[in-house]
Amino acid sequence: MRHLVRLILVLAVLSGLAVVAYAYFGDMSAEQRSFESPVTLDVN
Secondary structure (H helix, E strand, C coil), X not given: CHHHHHHHHHHHHHHHHHHHHXXXXXXXXXXXXXXXXXXXXXXX
């Protein structure tokens, strides 16, 4: 029984660390910039 409680406690701590890491590193989106390229349409 003690091993089960210890396992649940370790999983809770690891999941808490995962949430903190995601909150810290999760918003590392790329810088947005405008990109325009001419397109030639061959319409007959």
